[in-house]
Amino acid sequence: MVMNKINLFITEANGNLSNKRTLILNAIKKAEEYTFPKLKIDWDIDIVITNRVYEFVIPEDGVGGRSYASDFILISINEDKITENILAETLVHELCHAARWGKNDEWMNTLFDGMISEGIATYFESEFVKDKAEKQLFLKTVVERSNEENEKVYEELKGQFKNEGYDYQTIFFNGNDKLPRWSGYSLGYLIVKKYLEKSGKTIEEAFADKYADIEAAL
Structure with missing residues (x-):
């Protein structure tokens, strides 16, 4: 699903996460509207949202995120705990990483x-x-x-x-x-x-x- 510059992929095979689609879409919209103008992101970013990767989910918050490149972010959620605001907050954090890498390509060495x-x-x-x-x-x-x-x-x-x-x-x-x-x-x-x-x-x-x-x- 394309939302302006965000290409959203929800892992919902066999109905997985289908009941969280509206929450996810609303969170994406909040994060995109806040982040893209402030950080002047003018390229597409792929975001995958899943409940299939648990190792970096913060138990108390029900969410975790990883930015792998300027145009690829993975978000994992616990669908029993996640809220729209908390997901939006996590997305803002990860989009900032993506924006930095899009404008500054130096590696994190130390x-x-x-x-x-x-x-x-x-x-x-x-x-x-x-x-x-x-x-x-x-x-x-x-x-x-x-x-x-x-x-x-x-x-x-x-x-x-x-x-x-x-x-x-x-x-x-x-x-x-x-x-x-x-x-x-x-x-x-x-x-x-x-x-x-x-x-x-x-x-x-x-x-x-x-x-x-x-x-x-x-």
Whole structure:
């Protein structure tokens, strides 16, 4: 199904997800109307929505997303938990990744690169929901993490910023006895927030900035 620049594919063989079609279409519309003008996306993006891939779904939010390229996003949902607003929020996050890759083709090589990439998408997501009552647990946890907690995360990770062989799953998702869940997102969000304050840019102006330029400005 084509919706302006989004080519939507819902995995609904044998009626799978058919009962969520209206919810999905409404969420896509909200995300597209918010993201495309702000980030000046002028190319087509394929989005696959399924309930068949569970490994990156956040249990509390009922959704998870992965952007594989500037024009391909995979979203997996738990149809018993997903809401229209939460799905739209996730789509905004992933569309920001796609937009950045469409305008800045540098690879995420180091932990610092990964944190900035996720920090940009998370900050953009936070702007989308800032006046909304319903937000993902993921986002609330990242944005509301205390300065003390963030300082502990920074002290634990600062020596790894230039590493290319870092433990992505632990740092960005699961955490461990020294790192809380979503630590990489929290630190990335904080770095991006400080960069925007220092540069005077909005997230729409800064989302495609080079990793080296962000690092140099801190």
